[in-house]
Amino acid sequence: MGWRLGPLLLLCLPALAGCAEPAAERASAPFEPVPAETVSPRQPQSTSPMDSAKIDRFKQRIGFDAAFVGEPAESVAVAWPDPRMAPGIDLAQWSLAGDTTYPTSGGVLREWVLRQGPRQLSIAVFVSSVGAEPARQFLLARATENMLVDAPYVRLPDGPGTLAVTLPEPVPTDLIWVFRNVAIQVRDDDAGVDVPAIARWLQGTAERGIKPYPSVRARLPGPLAATPARAVVGEPIAVRLRIDDPVVASRWMIRLDDDRQAINVSALDRLGATIEGLAPGRLVLGVLAIDSSTLLSVRRDVPLEITAAAGRP
Incomplete structure (x- = not known):
């Protein structure tokens, strides 16, 4: 007599560490696990x-x-x-x-x-x-x-x-x-x-x-980009998190790592900002996107290249 295995039923209790959620659920969830190698130990405040x-x-x-x-x-x-x-x-x-x-x-x-x-x-x-x-x-x-x-x-x-x-x-x-x-x-x-x-x-x-x-961490609900990514000194650069669904958009906001020596922020709203580079060079703009519903966040680095205006060194 042969043996046939019936369907294997996997019960996954979220409270049990190490039990992964179904891939389809993870893909649609507004959050994602953070790879261990990307989590920097928090330095205590002085x-x-x-x-x-x-x-x-x-x-x-x-x-x-x-x-x-x-x-x-x-x-x-x-x-x-x-x-x-x-x-x-x-x-x-x-x-x-x-x-x-x-x-x-x-x-x-x-x-x-x-x-x-x-x-x-x-x-x-x-x-x-x-x-x-x-x-x-x-x-x-x-x-x-x-x-x-x-x-x-x-x-x-x-x-x-x-x-x-x-x-x-x-x-x-x-x-x-x-x-x-x-x-x-x-x-x-x-x-x-x-x-x-x-x-x-x-x-x-x-x-x-x-x-x-x-x-x-939060999963970005849309693309985050800077336009143009290459600009001359003083040229406006639009940094924006694009979210098509207005209900989802109402939950989100972004914050910039505002380095006053590298950029000037001339306009800021919940999902975007207008900035200008102050000096030629390459820089990385840190952008923190926040889901105000879950209070989870995700940080993205946006590379920029600032060039000198024509006729200037």
């Missing part, structure tokens, strides 16, 4: 001896290093929800007073401010596209950047996330936590809302976005 000692004491007090031992090599890639949909927030009573997205050390930060009269709720979400370390450093910076001799935050043993800290009070009103490549802060400024409930809501969003890669 701090004064006093600040370094303060950070070291805080790390020891909350068990910072031990908290991440055995953490899976995973990343979060997810569309972050509108904070006005958070638990306890009534859309009819709360307004969005601020919404800013910008690159910061090792990643991208988006900060929302909700207001109801004098009451205010602040939510900050930081996402790194180069691994977990910048998110951990973000927690340290947020907790220790104050005028006190020691950071006022204490560890919250039950989370959320891998490591969470809060102010020592019966009901948390200021929570900071880190989970994989994400760090989040929820702060109640006399808002009277349930901060732990909002934290659990955001943590649930992060957990649903777990991907089995140590680092993930």
Whole structure:
């Protein structure tokens, strides 16, 4: 009697590191894994001896290093929800007073401010596209950047996330936590809302976005180019990320490595810029493209050649 093998069923749980997603899903996803050889170790920011000692004491007090031992090599890639949909927030009573997205050390930060009269709720979400370390450093910076001799935050043993800290009070009103490549802060400024409930809501969003890669970055939704790539000194060069779908385009923005000694930026919008070279030579323009929905980013180098104007050396 012969044996015939039936169909092989592969179950891939995204939370299990090393289990790859289907190729078709990867190709259509707005993110991509970052090759390990392209991730440069993050250099710690320079701090004064006093600040370094303060950070070291805080790390020891909350068990910072031990908290991440055995953490899976995973990343979060997810569309972050509108904070006005958070638990306890009534859309009819709360307004969005601020919404800013910008690159910061090792990643991208988006900060929302909700207001109801004098009451205010602040939510900050930081996402790194180069691994977990910048998110951990973000927690340290947020907790220790104050005028006190020691950071006022204490560890919250039950989370959320891998490591969470809060102010020592019966009901948390200021929570900071880190989970994989994400760090989040929820702060109640006399808002009277349930901060732990909002934290659990955001943590649930992060957990649903777990991907089995140590680092993930945004996938460009269209071509990024400089026109012309060869120009004379002072000639306008258009740098643009071209996205045909207006809905997708509304989520994206670019930022330039603005070297004032090499280029002049004469115009800038969400998806493009007009620049002029200041001196003859070859240069590489660094462009950071940011998906404001996931807060993932991707950096591209755009080579340019600037030549002297006719009749000039």
